[in-house]
Amino acid sequence: MNVNRSKLTHRLAQVPAYGILVIAMIVALFPIFLVLINSFKDRKAIFRTPWVLPLPDTFSLVGYTKVLARSNFGLYFANSIIVTVGSMFLILFLGAMAAYALSEYDFPGNSLLGLYLSIGIMIPIRLGTVSILRLIVAMNLVNTRIALVLVYTAMGLPLTIFILTEFMRQVPGELKEAARIDGASEYRIFWLVIPLVRPAIATIAVFTMIPIWNDLWFPLILAPGEQTKTVTLGAQQFLGQFVSDWNAVLSSLTLAMVPVLILYIIFSRQLIRGLTTGTVK
């Protein structure tokens, strides 16, 4: 911090800048906040005093009881968790294996294969939906969570492999050579390298998780059945159905948002540090 005569004018010059930041903050948070607080009110208070926090006489959980009674939100949550965790595991594990091979071994066609695997970074997988649905039908996997996991794995692999390959190239060769001299297998060496790229893996994990958790398209097309609905699809259909029941709508929105908000609050530091130090370019 440079101390000089113009410090006061400098501070004054920052007032508009802070003004912009605060206005942007209010715009970003206020819609979310409004839904959260109103989900805990009775119907009258939602319309009469939408701006006020729930008070003892307006507090009500009627929306939540309705949502939980009329829909399978618990099941939808379980489905979303299974699909997201399953896909993430496959993306990270298989992606790390492929990235390791690409970064470690000099085999013919290495760079060509790297290029092939990176096509999917720019081309959205959605464009192949017609054939993906046919494939899933042919494999008899319609309305299964496995179908979603497989498609999301294919969707997440390209960027994961691309980024992890860059990171694994930076792992010093001495460590691997030392392990080889000690007689370690190539698989053993892979497991030695993994902890060294853990920060990159953590960032990629968050980045692949969010679009999977939030996706509407593939659950809508591949797994719309009641037993396999994810939270995003379940909320979308529930909201469409009960659009005039404000208590239920506000509560279901809150239920669908809260897990993501909590995770974001816990992991935002690592996530944003990962983003801004160029883990994801």
Place this chain on the structure above:
Amino acid sequence: MAQVKNRSTRRKFPTHIVVFLAPAVIIYTLFMIYPLLDSLRLSFFSSNSAGNEFFVGFQNYVTLFTDELWQPRLWGAFKNNLVFFAIHMIVQNSIGLLLAAILTNRSMRGAAFFRTVYFLPTMLSVVIVGFIWQLILSPLWGIAEGVMGAAGIESLFQPWLGLEGPALIVLSLISVWQFIGIPMMLFYTALISIPDELIEAATVDGASGWQTFWKVKFPLILPTTGIVAVLTFVGNFNAFDLIYTTQGALAGPNFSTDIMGTFFYRTFFGQQLQLGNPTMGATVATVMFLIILTGVLLYMFGYQRRVQSYEL
């Protein structure tokens, strides 16, 4: 048999390389590359009522581009998508740049907090965001009216999502609200990596903050501008969830919010009275693919190359 203990066996067929690569390559090829290629193939086929598929050459494309039922929908969706993209480029990316520029100012406090807040809506599902804004803009609840009333412009309030003209603009702005964190973060990363000496040198030479930004910082982050533009382009021409959630598959009122994603969904999956048509769906998908490819190639060979040559 993966006997790698002995060094000399490594000269043999490298089983371990195959083991490392095969699972990822197989899943990626089967569920991403094959469907994309198969969609391309299907766009040259048609099916009869018995469900048999036969080769029709470019007939689907001719139908899509010239048939009086298909052509207006295609152009409508394409034009709306261009508007959607233009609003993102103008509003989202310039505000993102502004916020990043303010946050990278070294004497600013609380930058980490603000960054976290601005990125928060990006984390939410588009479905949730669509419904939240539907409620906020609903004349029944009167939140938007209330906010405008506080600013003394209550009379300007209209049920925008139901009006043909404003609906697309309002939906674009909702999407901007959600995704502004992405350009903000990318610009922030680029700005923060500019060496201090360059900025100090400009300050010593008497440049104002404004001048330093446009003459020193902005030229240095031009490559990021390109990345932001191409990411916005790909994201926008692939968008679907927001329109589907708030306006339904028919992208009302009167198709005024129809974009390529909703057009693709309707064509392929059908809605209400219209039956789904997979081969026409594949045709629309291929057109979307070509649009996205054009954008990516323009960036790679037009923008990126030129900007890099400036840097040298």
